[in-house]
């Protein structure tokens with residue numbers, strides 16, 4: 001397999017927040033996987049930074065533990081493990097104080113010509129101060145900076161944050177991660193649309209009836225309740241992941257995969273989102289919050305119990321009917337739905353085609369179901385195309401709806417790389433295609449802000465739903481009012 005991998009140039013990656021959750025769960029395992037596959041050059045270095053005092057050896061032990069916790073033992077082999085841990089070193093530094101920064105500057109300078117990358121796996125309020133110090137210590141000149149969502153909590157805070165970062169790093173060296181864009185099947189959406197002649201002629205309001213995008217999680221907020229209560233599902237999932245998925249479904253074919261060619265097209269989609277006005281907020285949006293219920297066969301607490309509070313208006317579920325004001329999509333609703341503690345973990349995009357214009361089969365043979373293309377992001381990544389065929393056997397024509405079913409795991413038998421594996425190396429390669437540009441982030445907030453504002457001013461709190469269900473019944477009503485139904489689990 002190694003021969004198919006595109007090598008990356010030597011780099012020195014500094015991870016701020018190196019002892020935090022993101023680093024432990026995602027970044028360290030992702031870097032190890034790429035290294036074990038032979039894609040990371042011998043000279044590359046990884047420097048962990050956080051406030052905690054720690055020696056290089058202690059940081060290596062920390063990283064070793066992170067790998068043991070998140071990677072199956074069979075994949076953690078020597079000599080790969082030793083080589084990876086050997087790349088790691090550690091500097092204790094605080095965004096708001098001088099100690100440690102000169103040491104970091106020396107280590108990065110010692111790396112010579114290697115590409116400096118700074119990954120800010122920290123709380124967003126530290127992005128500005130960290131960038132300023134990177135500038136002050138001469139680390140920003142050639143460096144690339146990676147920032148994670150949430151990028152702001154509304155349009156004005158996002159603009160302020162982008163300005164802070166932009167004062168030190170020019171836009172072409174800012175990488176805003178939306179890890180959904182690094183998922184295998186999300187990329188496959190582009191392959192499906194633009195590497196097949198079949199779909200593009202049908203990809204418009206003449207042939208597509210509606211689109212559904214569901215990102216459902218079975219887990220609750222658990223130990224992230226503190227952060228989550230300041231965000232809610234709209235900021236945590238819709239403003240970024242869901243709108244990015246919508247963009248990939250709805251964008252015009254870019255002329256190439258060049259970063260700005262793709263991002264220009266996504267931006268046009270975000271700008272074409274029809275604003276949701278106050279008077280139809282209740283018709284077009286639903287917010288919910290889970291109560292105690294059952295998940296995976298066991299009892300689970302409600303959101304307020306997890307939060308340890310008797311009151312919160314934070315939504316853990318959102319359903320929205322979005323529309324695009326452009327020629328291709330006018331009149332085609334995009335139903336978006338996401339939530340915590342739903343019936344199962346499933347993320348999928350359903351493209352619902354229109355009915356055939358006329359049935360030549362008469363009523364006796366059963367209804368003709370419209371075609372559907374289901375792109376399953378997780379789990380069991382794959383693509384299903386639902387078609388009508390004749391039910392086999394004698395006795396005249398009876399019709400049946402069946403899927404052409406392509407499971408990636410069965411078809412390719414390869415490990416599906418985590419999104420971070422691809423995205424971190426794209427930063428090193430200098431490829432911004434899968435990263436959000438500043439104007440995209442701000443355009444997304446522009447659409448989201450009025451919804452959040454209306455919810456804040458609303459008299460009713462989020463609608464309760466029982467953990468382990470598909471959300472509040474109002475979400476079902478939102479789509480059924482239009483004579484359509486949410487489709488679950490590849491249906």
Ligand code: BG6
Nearest residue numbers: 149179215217236237241347378
């Ligand atoms: C994150 C959100 O961005 O995405 C989390 O902050 C959410 O709340 C997660 O659980 C979902 O990501 P994935 O890759 O597990 O679908």
